[in-house]
Amino acid sequence: MNNQNSIRTVTASQIQEWIITYLVDELDLNKDEIDVQAPFTDFGLDSSTAVILTGDLGEWLGYDLDPTLLLDYPTLETLVNHLAIENQNC
Amino acid sequence: METAKENKIANKPNKLHYQGASAQAIQYHYDLSNEFYQLWLDTTCSYSCALWEDAETLEEAQIKKLDYHITQAGAQEAQHVLDIGCGWGSILKRLVNQYHVKQAVGLTLSQAQQDWIATWNHPQIDVRLEGWAEHQPEIPYDAIISIGAFEHFANTKLSSAEKVDAYRNFFNRCHEWLKPGGRISLQTIIYENAGEEDVNSFLSQEIFPDSALPRLAEIVQAAERIFEIDILRNDREYYVRTLRAWLKNLRANRAEAIQLVGEKQVAAYEKYFGIAMIGFHSGNLNLSRISLKRIDAPRFNKH
Numbered sequence: 001m002n003n004q005n006s007i008r009t010v011t012a013s014q015i016q017e018w019i020i021t022y023l024v025d026e027l028d029l030n031k032d033e034i035d036v037q038a039p040f041t042d043f044g045l046d047s048s049t050a051v052i053l054t055g056d057l058g059e060w061l062g063y064d065l066d067p068t069l070l071l072d073y074p075t076l077e078t079l080v081n082h083l084a085i086e087n088q089n090c
Numbered sequence: 091m092e093t094a095k096e097n098k099i100a101n102k103p104n105k106l107h108y109q110g111a112s113a114q115a116i117q118y119h120y121d122l123s124n125e126f127y128q129l130w131l132d133t134t135c136s137y138s139c140a141l142w143e144d145a146e147t148l149e150e151a152q153i154k155k156l157d158y159h160i161t162q163a164g165a166q167e168a169q170h171v172l173d174i175g176c177g178w179g180s181i182l183k184r185l186v187n188q189y190h191v192k193q194a195v196g197l198t199l200s201q202a203q204q205d206w207i208a209t210w211n212h213p214q215i216d217v218r219l220e221g222w223a224e225h226q227p228e229i230p231y232d233a234i235i236s237i238g239a240f241e242h243f244a245n246t247k248l249s250s251a252e253k254v255d256a257y258r259n260f261f262n263r264c265h266e267w268l269k270p271g272g273r274i275s276l277q278t279i280i281y282e283n284a285g286e287e288d289v290n291s292f293l294s295q296e297i298f299p300d301s302a303l304p305r306l307a308e309i310v311q312a313a314e315r316i317f318e319i320d321i322l323r324n325d326r327e328y329y330v331r332t333l334r335a336w337l338k339n340l341r342a343n344r345a346e347a348i349q350l351v352g353e354k355q356v357a358a359y360e361k362y363f364g365i366a367m368i369g370f371h372s373g374n375l376n377l378s379r380i381s382l383k384r385i386d387a388p389r390f391n392k393h
Contacts (some may be wrong), residue, residue: 046290047290047364047365047369048292048361048365050364051361051364051368066334067363067364067365067368068367068371071371072371
């Protein structure tokens with residue numbers, strides 16, 4: 001969201017922790033309900049939440065993320081792997 | 091062969107009951123601020139899905155889109171061309187400046203868009219603040235283009251059958267207005283793997299109130315036996331790419347955008363672009379470009 005932010009270097013587990021915390025807060029889930037291999041749609045995640053999540057996650061990472069990211073990486077595991085590799089290459 | 095009819099359209103009383111989005115609903119969206127739209131649209135001010143193909147920039151892709159529709163409608167070097175839902179005039183300008191069209195008529199329900207085009211004072215461009223249902227041309231058109239307006243031709247209160255009737259009225263009008271052999275080039279968002287019940291309420295209430303998208307079958311049914319569908323292409327991934335470019339431009343000009351329309355509106359547009367990108371990328375929505383050719387002698391009473 002904010003291009004002036006410096007890029008944050010993070011590990012896969014930090015990204016995963018950020019997203020889990022986000023899902024717990026936004027969707028009122030228990031942490032142990034989140035299966036990293038389950039599709040995000042199983043958690044009741046709709047397109048509005050996906051847009052806000054990618055916007056906020058991008059702001060935290062320091063670079064813009066595409067709002068369609070959760071369609072191409074539809075589980076926590078695939079998304080975190082993708083973002084961790086992308087982050088290493090930043 | 092039609093003779094007298096070719097040169098003049100019968101002056102009928104207008105009894106049509108328009109069932110599309112109200113002028114107020116159109117102005118709610120499109121009259122927000124011309125300067126705001128300019129911040130993130132390309133230089134042609136084309137506010138609809140581009141045609142990327144080999145294009146590298148948004149502007150190149152929008153020009154390809156304009157040229158595609160002009161060609162599909164057979165509007166090159168025509169005398170008299172109609173653009174229904176003319177936006178900020180990108181097609182009108184290209185028709186008269188690049189394609190030697192004698193007279194280009196644009197219809198819009200947006201006061202801001204009409205004011206914008208009127209400032210050009212172009213003698214070959216006639217922009218009118220009126221919907222297609224009110225339009226009564228004196229002479230027939232060689233070609234009709236409509237890009238990103240059909241989305242507003244049915245309001246949200248209509249059943250599917252009523253939507254088909256509303257679209258049928260539109261195609262009947264186009265049939266009356268076109269010369270024999272005339273064509274329409276139409277571009278519209280459609281429901282693909284979704285229906286009205288699946289549409290994001292933020293989009294349907296806060297961004298595009300009072301407008302129900304068509305299904306492809308409804309368009310086909312409405313045009314059946316008065317227009318022949320020549321070419322159909324669906325380009326939903328091109329809309330993802332167009333929206334991505336708009337989002338990037340808006341973010342790059344965020345401070346200025348906030349000054350023009352406020353932070354709440356800017357955030358709403360960012361959200362709208364994101365949700366629409368997801369809609370097209372998932373295949374819930376699609377983007378249809380439909381080339382239609384007038385059937386000059388329909389074998390039944392078209393009314």
